[in-house]
Amino acid sequence: MTKPKVLLLGEIEHAHESWNSLSNIAELVYPRARTRAEFLDECRSGDLDGVVAIYRTFASVDYTGRFDEELVPALPASVKFVCHNGAGYDQVDVHVCTKRGIRVSNTPTAVDDATADVTMFLILGALRGFNISMRALRGGQWRGHPPPPLGRDPEGKTLGILGMGGIGKNLRRKAEAFSMRVIYHNREKLSDELSGGAEYVSFAELLMTSDVISLNLPLNDKTRHKISTREFEMMKKGVVIVNTARGAIIDEEALVKALDSGHVASVGLDVYENEPSIHPGLLANDYVMLLPHMGTWTIETQTAMEEWTISNVRAAIETGALRSVIPEHAAL
Ligand SMILES: O=CC(=O)O
Numbered sequence: 001m002t003k004p005k006v007l008l009l010g011e012i013e014h015a016h017e018s019w020n021s022l023s024n025i026a027e028l029v030y031p032r033a034r035t036r037a038e039f040l041d042e043c044r045s046g047d048l049d050g051v052v053a054i055y056r057t058f059a060s061v062d063y064t065g066r067f068d069e070e071l072v073p074a075l076p077a078s079v080k081f082v083c084h085n086g087a088g089y090d091q092v093d094v095h096v097c098t099k100r101g102i103r104v105s106n107t108p109t110a111v112d113d114a115t116a117d118v119t120m121f122l123i124l125g126a127l128r129g130f131n132i133s134m135r136a137l138r139g140g141q142w143r144g145h146p147p148p149p150l151g152r153d154p155e156g157k158t159l160g161i162l163g164m165g166g167i168g169k170n171l172r173r174k175a176e177a178f179s180m181r182v183i184y185h186n187r188e189k190l191s192d193e194l195s196g197g198a199e200y201v202s203f204a205e206l207l208m209t210s211d212v213i214s215l216n217l218p219l220n221d222k223t224r225h226k227i228s229t230r231e232f233e234m235m236k237k238g239v240v241i242v243n244t245a246r247g248a249i250i251d252e253e254a255l256v257k258a259l260d261s262g263h264v265a266s267v268g269l270d271v272y273e274n275e276p277s278i279h280p281g282l283l284a285n286d287y288v289m290l291l292p293h294m295g296t297w298t299i300e301t302q303t304a305m306e307e308w309t310i311s312n313v314r315a316a317i318e319t320g321a322l323r324s325v326i327p328e329h330a331a332l
Pocket residue numbers: 085086087088089111295296
């Protein structure tokens with residue numbers, strides 16, 4: 001009997017044993033294509049016919065481009081599952097996949113600790129203004145001349161978490177260890193058990209009362225530019241904003257203006273609207289703490305994410321259902 005095929009888009013860096021063990025149940029295939037045009041051709045050539053599940057990485061977008069209304073219909077008719085390695089799956093057009101009868105999975109939970117850790121690092125760094133002193137030190141000027149303004153402590157500050165999913169909940173625990181008061185806004189209020197007792201507030205109240213705002217929500221049509229000029233104006237003067245979710249949740253142009261006016265005191269960013277390019281206004285501002293999308297960049301977390309994605313592929317082939325189907329496909 002011919003085995004179903006599993007296509008790898010991107011690299012397996014850690015979980016080689018688990019990946020290779022899939023060959024017991026599937027034929028593992030690798031694309032020849034190195035560009036989107038080549039990938040579309042390869043799909044249309046029939047060479048990938050029989051592929052049932054695709055394992056894809058965040059970085060594979062560099063050569064396939066987004067899984068959008070052009071690419072998804074071009075996939076072989078046999079494709080039933082797209083297993084994305086990552087929590088955020090904004091590179092995949094879920095609606096087009098739904099129409100084609102393709103189910104999508106992601107890697108929730110596996111990313112929570114590492115991403116919440118980076119969020120805490122950025123909160124502390126942005127509150128303390130560490131970017132200025134770190135830069136001065138490397139420039140041979142010790143703390144700089146004049147020394148940087150004094151930073152602020154997290155203790156006693158109100159942290160507003162926008163998006164209380166796995167990362168938001170994990171961050172809540174970590175922030176409370178720093179004696180921050182945590183409030184949150186979500187599409188729906190969570191039970192006290194799930195929210196850990198954090199206070200549920202409206203979106204407007206979160207904007208108006210937080211000293212620090214952390215963005216922990218997925219990027220989709222509803223959340224793109226959720227934070228723009230009007231929202232910045234509603235925030236307290238001197239607010240600190242941290243984004244480890246997706247850059248396009250913030251209107252970057254409006255952010256630069258809010259920083260330049262001093263209304264937003266400082267920000268900590270791991271993600272950007274058009275990464276890897278960064279708005280020059282962010283690069284130029286000393287009150288911006290920047291990381292190049294390092295939220296899950298640890299050995300443990302990258303390994304866990306690969307293992308998780310492979311387990312989705314295995315479940316898809318063995319049972320016809322994904323282990324962690326995305327919420328949009330849960331009811332299908
Ligand atoms: O950005 C990282 C992820 O989506 O897992």
